[in-house]
Amino acid sequence: AQSVAQPEDQVNVAEGNPLTVKCTYSVSGNPYLFWYVQYPNRGLQFLLKYITGDNLVKGSYGFEAEFNKSQTSFHLKKPSALVSDSALYFCALTYGGYNKLIFGAGTRLAVHP
Amino acid sequence: GAGVSQSPSNKVTEKGKDVELRCDPISGHTALYWYRQSLGQGLEFLIYFQGNSAPDKSGLPSDRFSAERTGGSVSTLTIQRTQQEDSAVYLCASSGRGLAGKGFGPGTRLTVL
Numbered sequence: 001a002q003s004v005a006q007p008e009d010q011v012n013v014a015e016g017n018p019l020t021v022k023c024t025y026s027v028s029g030n031p032y033l034f035w036y037v038q039y040p041n042r043g044l045q046f047l048l049k050y051i052t053g054d055n056l057v058k059g060s061y062g063f064e065a066e067f068n069k070s071q072t073s074f075h076l077k078k079p080s081a082l083v084s085d086s087a088l089y090f091c092a093l094t095y096g097g098y099n100k101l102i103f104g105a106g107t108r109l110a111v112h113p
Numbered sequence: 114g115a116g117v118s119q120s121p122s123n124k125v126t127e128k129g130k131d132v133e134l135r136c137d138p139i140s141g142h143t144a145l146y147w148y149r150q151s152l153g154q155g156l157e158f159l160i161y162f163q164g165n166s167a168p169d170k171s172g173l174p175s176d177r178f179s180a181e182r183t184g185g186s187v188s189t190l191t192i193q194r195t196q197q198e199d200s201a202v203y204l205c206a207s208s209g210r211g212l213a214g215k216g217f218g219p220g221t222r223l224t225v226l
Binding site for chain 2: 106
């Protein structure tokens with residue numbers, strides 16, 4: 001069955017340090033992978049996606065993610081964290097011609113000054 | 114341009130009452146999705162509309178839940194005889210053709226007392 005795992009409930013980072021939010025997936029066939037961010041009392045915002053091509057995908061707000069097929073991972077990264085990056089981050093998957101997004105449980109990112 | 118809008122933003126109801134949640138998708142988007150986010154949980158798929166095709170209802174948790182999409186635009190999610198476990202944030206998303214990031218609405222927070 002298709003699934004997305006975000007192994008960390010929360011990630012704590014000091015401002016200015018690099019951050020990584022982990023995501024692994026399970027799918028039969030080629031995955032299409034997404035990251036979304038949810039700020040407090042706000043809707044989900046699209047950050048970036050991997051469909052095909054270059055494994056390193058750049059997105060909004062300085063975030064990037066690397067697709068690693070052998071490790072079935074799509075970790076979200078940023079070289080230098082900001083306090084304003086503190087939010088709930090969701091990794092999501094779809095596949096084939098199937099448009100239903102399958103979400104991970106979410107990881108809360110806390111960036112401390 | 115205008116994003117996905119949802120109404121009401123908050124709904125408090127008594128157990129056993131029926132509720133209707135509304136979603137106005139981005140103009141021209143053919144696909145519309147409903148998801149549910151329970152407190153501290155990830156996003157749970159409920160239902161998916163694509164153009165004039167029969168909707169994918171595979172995520173609806175019980176027959177108390179139903180949704181319709183009139184004229185290929187506005188959608189209403191109806192929950193009959195609400196239960197306390199229905200309390201959650203109900204999110205709507207829409208997308209055009211292809212795998213662009215889906216635009217999510219701000220959600221309706223439903224509280225069943």
